[in-house]
Amino acid sequence: MLALGVLSLAAILQCTAAFFALRLIGITRRRVAWILIAAAILFMTLRRIVPIIRRFTDEEAYHPDLPNEIIGLIISILMLIGIAKIAPIFVERFQLEKKLQISEKKFRTLVETIPYVVFETTLDDTLSLIYVSPQISLLGLSQEECLSNSTLWTDSIHPEDRERVVREIRESLDKTEPQVTEYRMQISNGKTLHIKCITEVVFNANGEPIRLQGVLADVTCERLAAQEKDRLIDELKKALDEIHTLKGLIPICASCKKIRNDKGYWQSIEKFISEHSQAEFSHGLCPDCISKYDGNSPTT
Numbered sequence: 117m118l119a120l121g122v123l124s125l126a127a128i129l130q131c132t133a134a135f136f137a138l139r140l141i142g143i144t145r146r147r148v149a150w151i152l153i154a155a156a157i158l159f160m161t162l163r164r165i166v167p168i169i170r171r172f173t174d175e176e177a178y179h180p181d182l183p184n185e186i187i188g189l190i191i192s193i194l195m196l197i198g199i200a201k202i203a204p205i206f207v208e209r210f211q212l213e214k215k216l217q218i219s220e221k222k223f224r225t226l227v228e229t230i231p232y233v234v235f236e237t238t239l240d241d242t243l244s245l246i247y248v249s250p251q252i253s254l255l256g257l258s259q260e261e262c263l264s265n266s267t268l269w270t271d272s273i274h275p276e277d278r279e280r281v282v283r284e285i286r287e288s289l290d291k292t293e294p295q296v297t298e299y300r301m302q303i304s305n306g307k308t309l310h311i312k313c314i315t316e317v318v319f320n321a322n323g324e325p326i327r328l329q330g331v332l333a334d335v336t337c338e339r340l341a342a343q344e345k346d347r348l349i350d351e352l353k354k355a356l357d358e359i360h361t362l363k364g365l366i367p368i369c370a371s372c373k374k375i376r377n378d379k380g381y382w383q384s385i386e387k388f389i390s391e392h393s394q395a396e397f398s399h400g401l402c403p404d405c406i407s408k409y410d411g412n413s414p415t416t
Contacts, residue, residue, distance in 0.1 A: 122185045123164045129192040130161040136199045143203075143210045157195065164188065236329045239289065239317075242266045243282070246327060254334060255311075256303030274300035274308065289317055289325050298335075310339040 137154040141147050164185075228249050236246040244266035248259055262268055273281055277299035288295040294316045301309045315330035367376040368385070375388040386397050401409075 122189050123168055126185065126189040126192040127161050127164040127168070129189070129196050130157050130164065133192070133196040133199050134158050134161065136196070136203060140199075140203060140206055143206045160188075160192075232331045232333045234329075234331050236318075236327055237269075239325055239328060243270055243285065243328070245269055255301065255309060256307070272301050272303065274302055276300070285315065285328065288315065291317065292319075294330075309334050310336045 134154040134157040137150050137157060141150045144150065228251070231251065231254075233251045233255065234247075234249040235252075236248075237243045238246060245262050248262050250259055252259060252262055257268070257272070270278065270282065281297055281299045284295065284297050294314050297313045297315065299311055299313070301311045303309060311332050312335045313330060313332040315328055317325045318327045318329055320326045366388075368374070369376075369382065373385055374382040375385055376382050377388065383391075390397070
């Protein structure tokens, strides 16, 4: 009876171990591996069940080896404990992968909805794009053509800015802080855009630069507005330089028409106005004065 109990317990433990092995398929996504392990355990279980069946069908043929069955029981216990111990590792990994997938999905959603273009490039001479977000369409380009044509991006930079931009990128490869670059870009419809680009070099574990990543934005409207503002300011300054106005109450003599300045001295009206404005005088005689000196009546 003791041997029968050992066999029964071993069979139950092995069935439980096979059940846990099959449960790990959904967690580890290793279907074939765990099915094979579960099948091997079930065959071991079958080896235990056969003597039990023979015990009830042919009691005289039932001659189990108790020490051997105890060893089998110990193996079954260790097998179940091993699978139970290894399961949390796979569960933790599975949960971590799900969190990473959720984070990646959120990050991709963010990258593909913000009003900026996110990109990654190689560090070779062509600065070929590894990734570019769909917002590249805002600049008149598509993801497909940018990723398939390795020189399209650098070719789209305005010829007057291209050499400077490439040089600034090369000079930033040994810098850890983000670099800001502004340049013009010519798109397919012939329009010129003003681009503001923030780039950062990505380094590997050995401190070697491996790729370039960054964001860029179309700042054409801002640049045109700034240029218009500067133009208006220049025009206002120019107008201010040309205009010099007189303000306040001006004390003037009712008889000789001289004006008293801030220091209390009386000046001719021509001198006072010349000092306080940019007006110039040309002298002549009005019709009344001409008639006064000639003795004739003024001409109407």
